[in-house]
Amino acid sequence: MKQDLDFDAVSVANALADAARDAIRPHFRALKTIQNKKHGREFDPVTEADQAGERAMRAMLASLRPQDAIHGEEYGQTPGTSGWTWVLDPIDGTRAFVAGLVSWTVLIGLVNHDGDAVVGIIDQPVLDERYIGWPGGGVLRTKGGETPLQVSTCEDLREAVISTTDPFILSPAEQGAWTHLRHTARMVRYGLDAYAYARLAAGTIDLVAEAGLAPYDAAALIPIVRGAGGLACDWRGRPAKPGGQLVCAANQGLLDQALISLRRSAD
């Protein structure tokens, strides 16, 4: 049975994003502490800001929606009773954050009891850009107001602007698929993390493909891409669940062209 949205989830998500902004913004370009989650050569920065952001969102949820579950990147899973789960990544793009770049974002996704992401926010506090998606629609909210999100009309991969965060973290088979896309597309952008999906929803990027995503990397993106009229699928072309291999495209024509390459490397 489909789980109906019986509360104003967009308002709750906005309250979470506001709380995270206030907690994170002061730390940008003022880093003191960078901890390593893993020892050795692999570098996974976790900042004070990351933890402060998630704590602020958890405090807000304890007040507004104590019955909902939480899955946060920093503090893990907290059970709930409503069937709804808030999936939180206080700073997606921690590498960009550390390097002083504004492509990091706050990710907030609402997932139903079937594991489908239905409401999402990608928030960039420095740029004052908040991308919001829900079943059937999406907006970009700034201090200047709200603009409807609408994907591009590009239907030819040879004319498309495509993106992936890091071509070097893909598996060899995935790299093969990506290399094929890269040679076909008009233009490629790297290193954007969730912000690439935000710009896809806003119509300036046409296709994004990534692999190895965690649920908290992906839950926020899917409703925004879909709300803007785009498609979010796994690398076989099936509607995406949050995590693993993800391809988002402005339309079916573009997606079909990309799947020719991606499907061969699908999990």
Add this chain to the structure above:
Amino acid sequence: MKQDLDFDAVSVANALADAARDAIRPHFRALKTIQNKKHGREFDPVTEADQAGERAMRAMLASLRPQDAIHGEEYGQTPGTSGWTWVLDPIDGTRAFVAGLVSWTVLIGLVNHDGDAVVGIIDQPVLDERYIGWPGGGVLRTKGGETPLQVSTCEDLREAVISTTDPFILSPAEQGAWTHLRHTARMVRYGLDAYAYARLAAGTIDLVAEAGLAPYDAAALIPIVRGAGGLACDWRGRPAKPGGQLVCAANQGLLDQALISLRRSAD
């Protein structure tokens, strides 16, 4: 004989940057026309904004410094009589501009009769960030005021944040050098064009290496990196002239470690 700065070049450069901002800003995320300089598969977008930006800067120079030469990315070379040349790239990072990303910048460099860049501006209008460098100093100017530019203290390549714009446009030998750096460094960022050097001057990126630069890609960067206390060299470690292979680093220790790899692929 050294050519002394006998006029307020920073004020002129700021006037140029203001003019370019006004001309370019309205076009961002509102693109109508993208022309191709080259036919075929290589994509080199030139926007109305690019041309309007350079025209605005040329008009300002005709008024303020008619005796100086101009070398612009869009409209080529205009001779002068003073020995000074303004080297202009109205939109560096046109790919970022087209993709709706804010890592594009306006580049303004002042080069003396020996071909050395002595004053530079990297301006990002959307973020309201203007990085300014001159002999002996540099600032980041925003609406909030001015902050001195100061490179990081990172002296170990294994701890460094490094950047190059596109690892796939390097020659095979250059790619070999870059791959070595990439595997040594803590973190890598791609696709930033001149903005990587701005963040190097501001202390959040530690080393940037690129090849195949045009004079208008590089003239603005060098005075800013040096004004912030950093080093700008070719891949043999000699002080950089604008163009070709460029490596900028926060300090000599970091540069020496990178040159171990880069020198083997130096022109």
